[in-house]
Amino acid sequence: MAASLARLPTAAPSPRRSRRAGDRLWSVGLVAAGGAILLVAGLVILVLGRAAAPAFHALGVGRFLAGQDWDPVSGAFGALPFIYGTLVTSAVAILVALPVAVGLSLFLAEMGPPRLRPPVAFAIETLASIPSVIYGLWGLFVLVPWVRTTVEPLLGRLLGWLPLFTGPRIGLGYLSAGLILAVMILPTIAAVTQEVLRSIPPALKEGALALGATRWEMIRIAVLPTARAGILGATLLGLGRALGETMAVTMVIGNAPEIHASLFAAGYSLPAVIANEFAEATSPLHLSALAALALVLLGVTLVLNSAARVLVLLTSRRLGEAS
Amino acid sequence: MSAAPQASPTATKISVERLDAWYGATHAVRGVSLEIPDRAVTALIGPSGCGKSTFLRCLNRMHELLPSARAEGRVLLDGEDLLSGEVDPVDLRRRVGMVFQRPNPFPTLSIRDNVIAGFKLNGMRGGRAETVERCLRQAALWDEVKDRLGASPLSLSGGQQQRLCIARALAVEPEVLLMDEPASALDPIATARLEELIHELKERYTIVLVTHNLQQAARTSDQTAFFYMGELAEAGRTEQIFTNPRERRTEDYVTGKFG
Numbered sequence: 001m002a003a004s005l006a007r008l009p010t011a012a013p014s015p016r017r018s019r020r021a022g023d024r025l026w027s028v029g030l031v032a033a034g035g036a037i038l039l040v041a042g043l044v045i046l047v048l049g050r051a052a053a054p055a056f057h058a059l060g061v062g063r064f065l066a067g068q069d070w071d072p073v074s075g076a077f078g079a080l081p082f083i084y085g086t087l088v089t090s091a092v093a094i095l096v097a098l099p100v101a102v103g104l105s106l107f108l109a110e111m112g113p114p115r116l117r118p119p120v121a122f123a124i125e126t127l128a129s130i131p132s133v134i135y136g137l138w139g140l141f142v143l144v145p146w147v148r149t150t151v152e153p154l155l156g157r158l159l160g161w162l163p164l165f166t167g168p169r170i171g172l173g174y175l176s177a178g179l180i181l182a183v184m185i186l187p188t189i190a191a192v193t194q195e196v197l198r199s200i201p202p203a204l205k206e207g208a209l210a211l212g213a214t215r216w217e218m219i220r221i222a223v224l225p226t227a228r229a230g231i232l233g234a235t236l237l238g239l240g241r242a243l244g245e246t247m248a249v250t251m252v253i254g255n256a257p258e259i260h261a262s263l264f265a266a267g268y269s270l271p272a273v274i275a276n277e278f279a280e281a282t283s284p285l286h287l288s289a290l291a292a293l294a295l296v297l298l299g300v301t302l303v304l305n306s307a308a309r310v311l312v313l314l315t316s317r318r319l320g321e322a323s
Numbered sequence: 324m325s326a327a328p329q330a331s332p333t334a335t336k337i338s339v340e341r342l343d344a345w346y347g348a349t350h351a352v353r354g355v356s357l358e359i360p361d362r363a364v365t366a367l368i369g370p371s372g373c374g375k376s377t378f379l380r381c382l383n384r385m386h387e388l389l390p391s392a393r394a395e396g397r398v399l400l401d402g403e404d405l406l407s408g409e410v411d412p413v414d415l416r417r418r419v420g421m422v423f424q425r426p427n428p429f430p431t432l433s434i435r436d437n438v439i440a441g442f443k444l445n446g447m448r449g450g451r452a453e454t455v456e457r458c459l460r461q462a463a464l465w466d467e468v469k470d471r472l473g474a475s476p477l478s479l480s481g482g483q484q485q486r487l488c489i490a491r492a493l494a495v496e497p498e499v500l501l502m503d504e505p506a507s508a509l510d511p512i513a514t515a516r517l518e519e520l521i522h523e524l525k526e527r528y529t530i531v532l533v534t535h536n537l538q539q540a541a542r543t544s545d546q547t548a549f550f551y552m553g554e555l556a557e558a559g560r561t562e563q564i565f566t567n568p569r570e571r572r573t574e575d576y577v578t579g580k581f582g
């Protein structure tokens with residue numbers, strides 16, 4: 001196509017031709033860059049796969065994925081506690097962070113006094129720039145004690161009839177890890193959500209207000225439905241960060257390779273166990289099992305990512321129909 | 324809807340007294356006084372940037388949406404001052420509806436839900452299906468969309484979308500309808516339909532229409548107000564403004580000498 005266009009005789013002076021050459025160079029560069037990214041991703045999967053192969057062979061893929069015991073000394077390698085811990089903490093993080101981030105963004109973009117916007121935006125950005133080990137320390141010294149003495153007793157009293165909120169209240173566990181992740185992904189979700197809200201045509205909001213909508217009603221009928229796909233995308237970004245976060249999680253999750261229904265219990269996560277045990281793993285099977293966990297983590301991330309992407313596509317398709 | 328006594332055709336619906344409006348330091352509307360008759364079409368004309376939209380937006384306090392904008396003076400709707408602190412803008416906008424320059428249906432709602440969006444918001448009584456049909460008929464859109472009320476409004480043409488927005492505005496049963504260049508994004512045929520529609524609507528509603536199209540003003544309106552640099556240069560019966568203007572500036576404008 002490009003070639004046949006280039007062969008067409010044109011009366012265009014040379015600047016146009018050189019611009020076309022520039023375009024071509026640019027697109028070649030883009031393709032190369034995109035290819036390089038795919039190549040690197042492919043190599044990562046390849047290397048991990050080769051490192052993980054012995055573990056999958058020795059244990060069987062099904063038994064490895066569904067295994068609930070992890071004891072390197074006795075040679076038991078089950079991935080389920082880590083998968084479970086990663087999913088549960090990320091779910092808690094999203095459930096807590098999403099409403100807060102969306103509420104905060106709506107407040108900043110639509111309701112709050114404009115004077116308040118810069119300081120709050122600055123505070124959110126600052127949150128994003130704090131290293132995760134600091135979050136971990138803050139979690140240990142502040143969040144975990146608070147969760148133990150206040151949050152868990154409160155939840156136990158109010159919702160103790162749910163298995164989620166039962167058992168000993170130690171502070172270290174899924175709940176603390178989820179909450180710390182919530183704080184960490186809040187800035188990401190809030191920043192993208194604000195961007196999305198800013199891109200909503202003012203005409204749409206005026207249309208709602210002109211019908212006698214209050215601010216809140218305007219948000220409900222004009223802003224949120226239009227922003228839905230974008231907010232989903234923001235959540236996806238936050239989720240990606242939550243799934244992969246290592247340091248802060250390992251400092252507060254309790255690092256126990258177990259599965260518990262209660263959020264108060266100690267657990268473990270995929271990135272945390274990989275980071276903690278890799279340096280000390282002695283047996284080749286242990287090393288290989290850790291590589292297999294990494295592959296699982298990659299798989300979980302990819303599956304959730306694509307699922308969310310499909311959702312975004314579906315919602316934005318509905319929005320953009322025929323436009 | 325309102326308990327106001329049945330007005331005679333020449334009664335005043337909105338009376339604007341010495342209205343000034345600013346955007347920050349920009350003095351956009353300067354001491355405008357104008358009587359807007361009930362159940363008639365008032366056209367606002369004038370060169371670009373002369374304050375027509377600003378004036379219009381003061382009539383339902385849409386100007387307040389910009390933090391930098393403010394207005395002073397009196398705008399009496401049935402004798403009640405809109406700009407005083409006592410009037411709730413949300414209630415006001417239900418009584419004084421607005422149609423915008425570019426059609427702005429809610430893209431995520433169906434055609435049907437667009438029509439009754441405001442109706443639902445305001446908790447109005449009455450059958451929803453009947454309301455949808457009545458408003459779409461009033462907006463001269465019913466026949467074109469009656470078979471696809473569940474479709475997205477984005478599947479409609481620009482002119483149809485604009486009529487949908489009119490139907491949406493009618494569903495809250497306003498007393499006044501403000502239209503800011505409603506035909507500027509429409510082709511001549513859609514524009515002609517819209518003008519017909521305006522003609523029908525003025526039986527029941529007070530209409531204020533901003534337009535750059537002088538023929539449109541001449542065809543559709545009963546009263547015309549000519550704005551010039553923020554001031555109301557001249558207002559009067561449409562026929563008089565176009566055939567026998569008192570002001571030189573008006574004459575120059577309507578005869579196409581400038582603008």
Ligand SMILES: Nc1ncnc2c1ncn2[C@@H]1O[C@H](COP(=O)(O)OP(=O)(O)OP(=O)(O)O)[C@@H](O)[C@H]1O
Nearest residue numbers: 346349351369370371372373374375376377378389
């Ligand atoms: N959002 C705004 N912020 C600052 N100044 C504004 C704003 N909107 C309008 N103005 C200024 O107010 C004056 C009147 O603008 P207005 O939009 O009322 O004119 P108009 O008669 O509707 O023009 P047009 O025919 O081009 O729509 C102009 O000088 C314009 O620059």
Ligand SMILES: [Mg+2]
Nearest residue numbers: 375376377503
């Ligand atoms: Mg205007």
